[in-house]
Amino acid sequence: MMLLAIEQGNTNTLFAIHDGETWIAQWRAATEASRTADEYAVWLSQLLHMHRLGFDDLKGCIVSSVVPQSIFNLRNLSRRYMNVEPLIVGENADLGIEIRIPKPSEAGADRLVNAIGAHLTYPGDLLLIDSGTATTFDVVAADGAFEGGLIAPGINLSLTALHEAAAKLPRIAIQKPDRVIGKDTVGAMQSGVFWGYIALIEGLVDRIRAEWGRPLTVIGTGGVASLFEGATTRIDRFDPDLTIRGLLEIWRRNSH
Template structure:
């Protein structure tokens, strides 16, 4: 098996190649909903060749996307250049987990994939935090069921909104300030966003645990999750491979069923 796994968020798109034993290549690109299947193929073929691989060597594909207008082109990439019908989360991929929310069709593909990626590694009930364009907090039951969650604006989105809405506030890089009290505008903004998000994370985790009423393990993933590493004791594990592991597990489940 040579699997092409595609995980598309609002900001970045991850492409990974798995040879049946391990991930042998991974690349990221900026998400662009107007990029065609042919453009993807040219870009991907160049990166594959740099790793001694070819498009013709890929014989399966799985796609998770939160950008509906991009799915058509990603599906065509698989059909036209890999000559396989892709598994698409939310369409033809069986997940094998109960989705216990009022409207299961509204659950984001990325959140469901994360749920599976976390459940196959971490036992018990979980809170999965994904820090991206949005910051999501999802509860995964002990049996792997998706119980629902919380969606908040992402840290980068908040910083950009602050800059756009206030004429005198500059655009600043997000980093961990050495102290909470800012002594200039940039320091005050960095502190407000960073420590504000730590407070958001700790507060929501505390409330979710209190509402659930039983022990829960907290796992964080996503592009900016590493920023919080060491800044809070509320997160038990930082796992950057959660989503791609979930895609691999879904592919295995569907292959076994077939």
């Protein structure tokens, strides 16, 4: 059975198709809260057609979104064009994990989906670092429970803030500088943002490990996580598929 999995962040929305055995297609669109179900359908139908697929081939839909105002339109996309009631993380989906924070409703859908995807793959206590619009650090216990974490501004957010708040600082691309001490404005900004983020990651990983008091395997995921590969020894694994793996597992837990 073919499943449409939709993972919506603040910046990008991922649409992925699973055929029951493997992921056969993945597409990204810029997240726009006002985009209607019909607009999604026009865009998605063209991409499906390129894979010789249509809406009639899709028999299930699961949605994880951190943009509440978009859920209405994504739900309508599933109902109107696929004729199926979507599974919504945080609404009608049983996640099957314990959320060990005082107000479980405050745990973002993306963070819980990552926790499930990571626990499926890696043994023991885990620390997940998801680098997107925000950078989240979340602890997942060895039994799969979500233990909480912290939220920091994402690296792109920091770059945008620098450019918009300082009249003379240009908008630059993120890249790993060859040296820490910059010799011009762009080099200084790139070094400050990149190595500043490495220092943020290393410092927080060390503090979380000290507070947790037991070994933690650190997993990096998210849109810009690959930038940090090779730049720090604090991240043990880089895994871009945590979220869609978690969505598939949630679907399976709710489809029997």
